Amino acid sequence: MRKNIGLFWLKDDFRLKKNFGLIEATKNHNQVVVFYLYKKKKFKNQESQRWWLGKSLEEFKKKLLIYNINLEIISVESYKSFFEKLFKIKNYSIYWNKTYEPNYLKFDKYLFKNFELNGVKYNIFKGNILNEIDEIKKGDGTPFKVFTPYWRNAERFYLDKIPSIEKKISKCKKKITFFKKIINEKEIFPKDNWSKKFEKYWAPSEDKAYSELKNFIKDKIENYSEARNFPNLIGTSKLSPYIKHGQIHVETIWEECIKFKKKGINKYLTEIGWREFNHTLINFFPHMLKGNYSKKFDKFPWETNQKFLIAWKKGLTGYPIVDAGMRELYSTGWMHNRVRMIVGSFLVKHLLINWIEGEKYFKNCLLDYNEANNVSGWQWVAGSGADAAPYFRIFNPILQGEKFDREGDYVKKWVPELKKVPKKFIHKPWELKDKNILNLGLDYPYPIVIHENARLKALNAFKKI
Ligand SMILES: Cc1cc2nc3c(=O)[nH]c(=O)nc-3n(C[C@H](O)[C@H](O)[C@H](O)COP(=O)(O)OP(=O)(O)OC[C@H]3O[C@@H](n4cnc5c(N)ncnc54)[C@H](O)[C@@H]3O)c2cc1C
DSSP states (O other): OOTTEEEEEESSOOOSTTOHHHHHHHHHOSEEEEEEEEEGGGGTTOHHHHHHHHHHHHHHHHHHHTTTOEEEEEEESOHHHHHHHHHHOOSEEEEEEOOOSHHHHHHHHHHHHHHHHTTOEEEEEOOSOSSOGGGOOOTTSOOOOSHHHHHHHHHHHHHHSOOOOOOOOOOOSOOOOOOSSOBOGGGTSOSSSGGGGGGGTOOOSHHHHHHHHHHHHHHTGGGHHHHTTOTTSOOSOOOHHHHHTTSSOHHHHHHHHHTSOOTTHHHHHHHHHHHHHHHHHHHHOGGGGTSOSSGGGGGOOOOOOHHHHHHHHHTOSSOHHHHHHHHHHHHHSOOOHHHHHHHHHIIIIISOOOHHHHHHHHHHHOTTOOHHHHHHHHHHHHTOSTTOOOTTOOOOHHHHHHHHSTTOHHHHHHOGGGTTSOGGGTTOGGGOOOTTTOOBTTTBOOOSSOHHHHHHHHHHHHHTO
C-alpha cells in the first residue's frame, strides 16, 4: 500500500531552494508527488500569467524528475471541490507553503479543520516572505499603516532571527503517480499569439532567476538608487515575475545581497520591503482588494470614458512616455516602475478614470501580477492607499519624460512612429511643426487631453471629496 506518500500542493513555489514544504516532504517520505491545481476561471482575466505558468510547470516538471518526483496538474472548478474528494483518501500526508493573500490564508484554516477531522497529517510552511504577516506590528499590537516605521521594524526583526541551517531537497526512492485525471501543461498556454512575444524577453526558471540576481548584484546594484528611475537603462533587477511565481525566495535575495557590502543594497532591499508591506496591508485591510483603502475616495467623481480608456490601453494617448509604457507592457508583459507610476497617474488624474480599471488591465497583462503589489501600487498612485502619494501631486507627463527619458530613447524604442522626432520635441511632439518628420493626427495622435486643463479638472474633482 502507498503508506509512505507525501503530497506537496504547489502554488507559486517553482523552486527547490528554500521550498520549505517540499523539502520537508522529501525528508519524511520516500515517495512524493507534487500537484498543481489549475483553476481555469482564475486566469480568465490574467491571460499573460498563463504563459509564465505553463512555462514554469514545464520546466519544474523536468527538474523534479531528477529527484524521482512526478508533478501532476489537475484541472479544477474550485479548490474546495477538489479537496472534498481528497479528504476521503487517507493514505498520504500533505504539505504546502503559505500564500499571503486573505482568501488563501482563510482556506488554510478550512483545510486544517478538515484534514484533522479525516485523520490526515498536514504540514504548512512559510511562503515567499521574509517575516510572517503577524510578526510585524506596532507596540500597541495594531498594524503599521506607514511604510518607513514598518520597514525599520521589519528589517530589524528579520536581522535578529537566528539563521536556520539550510535544508536541501532529498531524492525520492521511487517515482509514483497519484491522481487519476491529470492534464498536460500545454493546455494552460494561451491560444492566441500575444504571449509568443514573451519568449523573446523571458525564460521562466529557478536557475534563470538566480543567475539574473547574481548578475544584477555584480553589475548593477551599486548604481541602483539612481539608475532605477530611468526606464531606458536596465537599472532594476527585473526579478518581479520570478519572485511572483516563487522561482526565487526573498530570503535568497536577502542573503545574496548582504554578502556584498555594495552601495545600493539597502535601497534594493527596501524595495523588497515594499512588497512585504503591501502583503501586510492586504491581510490587515482586506477591503482594499475590492475598493479604496481610504473610504473618502468612495465619493470621488470618477468618469466613464471608453474612448479614453481604450486609447490608454493601446498606447495612443498622444503623450509619448505614457504610450511607450503601455506598449512596453503589452509587448513584454512587464513595465518599468517609474513608468507604471506615470501611466497610472495619467489614467486616474488626467483621464479621471477609476484606478480599478487600471488595476484590472495590469492584472491581465503583467507577468509579475500579484494582488498585494498591484492593488497597493494602484492605490499609491491614486492617493487612496495607506501610505500613498497625495492625489493633488499630479505627474506632468512631459516633465516626467524629459527628466527620466532625457534623450527619448525609451520612447523611440516603444513608439517607433516618433523615431525621427528631435530630442527637443520627443515628449511634446505636438510642438513640432514639421510635417515631413511627423504628421500629427496621422502618424501619431494629438494629445487626448491638454495637460494643464486636465490637471485643474482633477484638482477640482479632488476638492469634492
Ligand atoms: C500601478 C502599479 C502597479 C504595480 N503592480 C505590481 C504587480 O502587480 N506586481 C509587482 O510585483 N509589482 C508591482 N508594482 C511594483 C513595481 O512596479 C514592480 O515590483 C517593479 O517594477 C518590478 O521590477 P523589478 O523586479 O525590476 O524591480 P526592482 O526595482 O529590481 O525591485 C526588486 C523587487 O522589489 C519589489 N518591488 C520593487 N518596487 C516595488 C514597489 N513599488 N512595490 C512593491 N514591491 C516592489 C518587487 O518584488 C521587485 O521585483 C506596481 C507598481 C505600480 C506603481
